[in-house]
Amino acid sequence: MTDRPVPVKHNRYSAWSDSDTFVGWLFVAPFLMIWGFWFFRPFMLSLSRSFQDVNFMDLNAARFIWFGNYLDILRDPEFHEAVLHSLTIVVFAVPTQSLLALLVAIALNRKLPGRGVFRTIYSVPYIVSPIAVATVFMVLFRRNQVIVRLLSTIIQTPNVTWFADVNLALPFVILMFIWQQTGFFMIIYIAGLQGIPDDLYEAATVDGANPFQKFRYITVPSLKPVTYFVVTVGTILAFQIFDQIAAISRYGNLGSPAGATTTVITYFYQHGIRYMNIGRGSAAVVIFVLIIMAITALQKRLMAVKE
Secondary structure, eight states: OOOOOOOOOOOTTHHHHTSSHHHHHHHHHHHHHHHIIIIIHHHHHHHHHTTEEEETTEEEEEEEOTTHHHHHHHTOHHHHHHHHHHHHHHHHHHHHHHHHHHHHHHHHTSOOTTHHHHHHHHHHHHHSOHHHHHHHHHHHTSTTOHHHHHHHHHSOOOSSOGGGSTTTHHHHHHHHHHHHHHHHHHHHHHHHHTTSOHHHHHHHHHTTOOHHHHIIIIIHHHTHHHHHHHHHHHHHHHHTOOHHHHHHTTTSSTTOSTTTTOOHHHHHHIIIIISOBHHHHHHHHHHHHHHHHHHHHHHHHHHHHHO
16 A cells, blocks of 8 residues: 555635734734724715715714715816816926935945935935924025025026915925925935846946946836835825925915915815815815825826836
8 A cells, every 4th residue: 555645634724824924914904903093994984074064063964965065176266276286296396306316316325435424414304394394495585595596597586585476486395395305215216226236237337338328227127116116105295295385374374375385285174174164175185085096096007018
């Protein structure tokens, strides 16, 4: 008789005990619980409130109005302007800060003396309070200040206080956002650069590739996942910008001057919190989430096409 292997009996729990699945879910569980309590639960509550005519001072008097809030928002010129401003911030800030972060990361990834100091200097703005950043920028970009006079000479901008000018208030917000966020994405890019094998660059050198060819055919393709992360997170943060706008609008209505810095987030805050119209504010939040999801899906599709 030949020895036959004894069949191993599997049950529904064997996959958990014989693999890292259980350990993985154990580590993820706290995040899922926090995410469910602080994001999913409030979002579902906002979703239900978005179909109601309800005031913050009298939640029990809520009245179901179907898509009334959404129709009012979509017909509101103020909301159209807010979406346009948010998209403007994304279009100008995200590509600029991503490119600057990549270039600075490449420069600081080299073996240079004092590179750790420079990495710290470039990353400090990210950890500074946005209100503090806005306060300093508001001092630097006042009329007749050195930066304002220099820019008026170089790019012919008027010598005015930027955050008080209707035409320059939004560019002022974009400059603040780029300055503060570039350092964070620089760190992400440095981590990505350090994950590229040196053998690829050495082989390219042997083949006679110049620095630009190495950047184009090795660095950029290898950093595609990192770039997707940087662009996606940058887009979300750009849509969520609020503190800087609140800082420059502290002496007037939110979105001052004359609504030049109104965004989707300030629109939600204005109607949902200040005007206490929870239904309309919740509808604005739902639309905001849908916009973020649509742009993220589009970015993912574009990255997949490029690959």
